Amino acid sequence: MKLPVEGWPEAAGQGRVGMVRRVVLLALRDLRLEVRDRAGLLSILAFFAVMLFIMALALGPEEEPLRRAAPGVLWVALAFGSTLLSTRAFALEVEEGTLDDLLLAPGGKEWIYFGKLLFQMLLLLPLAALALLMAAGLFYLPLERLFPLFLTLVLGVLGYASVATFYAGLLARLRGREALLPLLLFSLVVPVVLASVRATTGLAEGLPLAEISDWWQLLLVFDVVYLSASALLFPVVMEG
Amino acid sequence: MLKVAQPDRPDALTWVFLGLGLLLLPVGLYLALSAPPDVNQGYLARIMYLHVPGAWLGYLAFFVTFLYSLLYLFRQDPRYDRVASASAEIGLVFMGLALVTGMLWARPTWGVYWTWEPRLTTTAILFAVYVGYFLLRGAIEDPELRQKAAAAVGILGFINVPISYMSVKWWRSLHQTQSIDLTTGKIHMDPAMLQALLFNLFVFTLLYLGFVRFRSLLAALEARKEEA
Numbered sequence: 162m163k164l165p166v167e168g169w170p171e172a173a174g175q176g177r178v179g180m181v182r183r184v185v186l187l188a189l190r191d192l193r194l195e196v197r198d199r200a201g202l203l204s205i206l207a208f209f210a211v212m213l214f215i216m217a218l219a220l221g222p223e224e225e226p227l228r229r230a231a232p233g234v235l236w237v238a239l240a241f242g243s244t245l246l247s248t249r250a251f252a253l254e255v256e257e258g259t260l261d262d263l264l265l266a267p268g269g270k271e272w273i274y275f276g277k278l279l280f281q282m283l284l285l286l287p288l289a290a291l292a293l294l295m296a297a298g299l300f301y302l303p304l305e306r307l308f309p310l311f312l313t314l315v316l317g318v319l320g321y322a323s324v325a326t327f328y329a330g331l332l333a334r335l336r337g338r339e340a341l342l343p344l345l346l347f348s349l350v351v352p353v354v355l356a357s358v359r360a361t362t363g364l365a366e367g368l369p370l371a372e373i374s375d376w377w378q379l380l381l382v383f384d385v386v387y388l389s390a391s392a393l394l395f396p397v398v399m400e401g
Numbered sequence: 402m403l404k405v406a407q408p409d410r411p412d413a414l415t416w417v418f419l420g421l422g423l424l425l426l427p428v429g430l431y432l433a434l435s436a437p438p439d440v441n442q443g444y445l446a447r448i449m450y451l452h453v454p455g456a457w458l459g460y461l462a463f464f465v466t467f468l469y470s471l472l473y474l475f476r477q478d479p480r481y482d483r484v485a486s487a488s489a490e491i492g493l494v495f496m497g498l499a500l501v502t503g504m505l506w507a508r509p510t511w512g513v514y515w516t517w518e519p520r521l522t523t524t525a526i527l528f529a530v531y532v533g534y535f536l537l538r539g540a541i542e543d544p545e546l547r548q549k550a551a552a553a554v555g556i557l558g559f560i561n562v563p564i565s566y567m568s569v570k571w572w573r574s575l576h577q578t579q580s581i582d583l584t585t586g587k588i589h590m591d592p593a594m595l596q597a598l599l600f601n602l603f604v605f606t607l608l609y610l611g612f613v614r615f616r617s618l619l620a621a622l623e624a625r626k627e628e629a
Contacts (some may be wrong), residue, residue, distance in 0.1 A: 349558060394556060
């Protein structure tokens with residue numbers, strides 16, 4: 162699907178506002194395509210459910226080991242799910258041959274990265290919230306501190322998606338990207354997964370928030386560093 | 402590191418690094434073997450003379466890869482990419498050496514070859530990042546895209562080093578896991594041991610410099626042959 166032409170902000174002269182509008186437009190277009198298609202969304206949701214079921218089956222049925230494993234299982238499931246999603250973000254673009262159109266738009270190329278990232282976040286956050294509920298149900302993960310848990314989800318998912326989106330764009334035109342992407346990605350985002358799991362574990366164990374905020378700070382550092390590095394590198398690797 | 406655009410054979414500096422490195426390697430070995438045994442670990446501590454230079458050169462090599470990847474992205478000159486990939490390759494070898502010697506040391510000391518200690522884990526992850534680097538290089542046919550993608554991985558991968566090192570510190574301070582102190586040997590180090598270690602570090606660095614220059618030259622010759 163082409164981007165709507167009317168209301169398409171011209172790059173020249175509109176500066177930051179134009180870029181933000183482009184980012185939002187791109188994300189909303191992708192979101193609309195994804196929701197209209199449904200198949201991809203449902204398959205990722207089914208993937209979460211099946212993965213959590215299998216892990217619960219493998220680790221159960223006693224309550225204690227399940228609860229202890231819950232944060233790890235949740236974040237591994239989210240990591241795999243996010244990989245599936247990030248390949249989708251650029252796969253359609255390549256299939257339809259619209260990636261070059263996007264790159265041909267005048268001005269910088271960062272907005273493509275941010276648009277795709279926003280799209281990922283818009284899809285991943287509800288999915289992650291659902292996965293959290295599923296993990297709570299299947300793994301006895303306590304949900305009393307819902308807001309701190311959700312904050313951890315946002316920070317962790319953002320760190321993950323920032324690198325995933327970058328690599329997905331880099332590998333978009335490649336055959337065999339489905340195998341290569343997780344390989345490159347997982348080794349890089351281990352710190353994010355580690356910090357997220359630790360924060361979630363702390364919340365489940367009922368540690369004071371002051372102790373958990375250390376992990377949040379760490380996640381914030383990851384997010385900022387990965388996000389800025391990816392945004393800086395993205396235009397350079399996509400051109401040409 | 403290679404200033405000449407189209408060299409035919411290694412230049413004098415490459416030979417100096419390689420020759421001096423190879424010549425001094427037996428001296429370093431002699432120093433390592435004649436150094437006094439450690440009070441606690443006895444002769445086992447001598448594996449350190451291989452282990453520490455291996456790890457040091459792994460980090461140095463990945464740092465050079467990072468630097469030349471950045472240079473490549475700015476200048477788009479394939480020469481920088483060749484140095485970056487040569488350095489990553491050699492870094493992988495030295496890092497592997499550090500991992501293997503570390504495991505050989507850990508078995509008699511800790512009783513296991515591998516434990517999920519933060520330092521070990523982050524090193525293994527770093528190793529995996531650069532394995533991915535070469536898998537990516539192998540997967541892309543188009544030379545320009547390959548160089549760009551590799552440079553991106555070389556930069557992003559290296560960013561991981563300081564961050565994961567920091568996360569290790571935070572991890573420890575939060576949970577007070579009984580950290581296995583890797584630095585005991587360093588703090589109470591006998592001057593003779595320190596001298597031997599520093600000498601070995603120096604020799605290995607010479608070898609690294611020679612290897613990188615040599616490998617970059619080989620890559621340049623390969624590239625020329627492909628073009629022809």
